[in-house]
Amino acid sequence: MDKVALITGISTGFGKATSEILSVKGYRVYGISRNQNEDLASTIKVLKADVTDVDSVRKAVDTVVAKEGRIDILVNNAGMGISGSVEDSSTADIRLQMETNFIGYINMIQAVLPVLRRNNGATIVNISSIGGIMGLPYQGIYSASKYAVEGMSDALRMELRPFKINVIVIRPGDFFTNFTASRKKTGSEGAASSVYTNQFSKTLRVIENDEKNGFPPEFLARKLSKILATKNPCQSYSIASVEQKFAVLLKRILPGKLFSKIISSHYAIKP
Numbered sequence: 001m002d003k004v005a006l007i008t009g010i011s012t013g014f015g016k017a018t019s020e021i022l023s024v025k026g027y028r029v030y031g032i033s034r035n036q037n038e039d040l041a042s043t044i045k046v047l048k049a050d051v052t053d054v055d056s057v058r059k060a061v062d063t064v065v066a067k068e069g070r071i072d073i074l075v076n077n078a079g080m081g082i083s084g085s086v087e088d089s090s091t092a093d094i095r096l097q098m099e100t101n102f103i104g105y106i107n108m109i110q111a112v113l114p115v116l117r118r119n120n121g122a123t124i125v126n127i128s129s130i131g132g133i134m135g136l137p138y139q140g141i142y143s144a145s146k147y148a149v150e151g152m153s154d155a156l157r158m159e160l161r162p163f164k165i166n167v168i169v170i171r172p173g174d175f176f177t178n179f180t181a182s183r184k185k186t187g188s189e190g191a192a193s194s195v196y197t198n199q200f201s202k203t204l205r206v207i208e209n210d211e212k213n214g215f216p217p218e219f220l221a222r223k224l225s226k227i228l229a230t231k232n233p234c235q236s237y238s239i240a241s242v243e244q245k246f247a248v249l250l251k252r253i254l255p256g257k258l259f260s261k262i263i264s265s266h267y268a269i270k271p
């Protein structure tokens, strides 16, 4: 294996698990995160950078190129979630969400594309979410950031066809990672005056419970490593429980009103 992979958000969760599996498979793996995880296998080279900071992203990419002369795979994975009602979400939190989950992906793509273009058959993997194809209550801003990733990825895929660069979107369902503990609760939680406080608490319990009972990140990492080894991969993959895959199907075929009713009920929202 002669391939160089650059993965963002490598300190925990999907990024850590994916980097370790790819490293075992023989990829030369570089990772970006703001913190270093001492438990990470020593074969993985960690570059400290913040995906929202263009200069630090470019420095990290330059370091990989100086060492390897090439990058074959970018996995855009670094992300976080804010949660709360749309009405109570502060502009600062909305900006943080979009800067990290959406603009951060574009910062990486813009930095690596001149390098990827030199290779024959490079791949960009954008980690989206099932929340990127259906709005989830009290995760509206997070869903918006992932919808943005989905739309951008569709356009990018067509723009990169002439350069034989593949764009794959991965939509995880619920997984148990640091994502749950790192979630930033915006606005309504704790604000006695908010009309959403009670409902937010109820819905947040469901969200967190689903995540805590979700798959471990290694499950996604194994699937992703198989997808990367596929000769002709699909454009997108949902990696989720049977119920969540069924919800993806229902979203496509049910009338919107009925689908919203089902999802609301799952999240303990009554009319």
Ligand SMILES: NC(=O)c1ccc[n+]([C@@H]2O[C@H](COP(=O)([O-])OP(=O)(O)OC[C@H]3O[C@@H](n4cnc5c(N)ncnc54)[C@H](OP(=O)(O)O)[C@@H]3O)[C@@H](O)[C@H]2O)c1
Residues within 6 Å of the ligand: 008, 009, 010, 011, 012, 013, 014, 015, 032, 033, 034, 035, 036, 049, 050, 051, 052, 077, 078, 079, 080, 081, 100, 101, 104, 127, 128, 129, 130, 171, 172, 173, 174, 175, 176, 177, 178, 179, 180, 182, 211, 214, 217
């Ligand atoms: N867990 C789930 O159920 C789930 C479901 C659907 C989609 N996803 C998506 O999967 C991706 C990975 O999440 P995860 O579940 O693995 O969560 P996680 O364990 O919290 O990992 C997030 C990673 O992103 C890094 N990161 C965050 N902000 C960053 C920044 N500004 N610059 C550089 N690195 C940054 C974190 O490292 P530092 O803090 O050290 O920088 C960490 O390594 C995210 O895009 C998330 O939206 C997760």
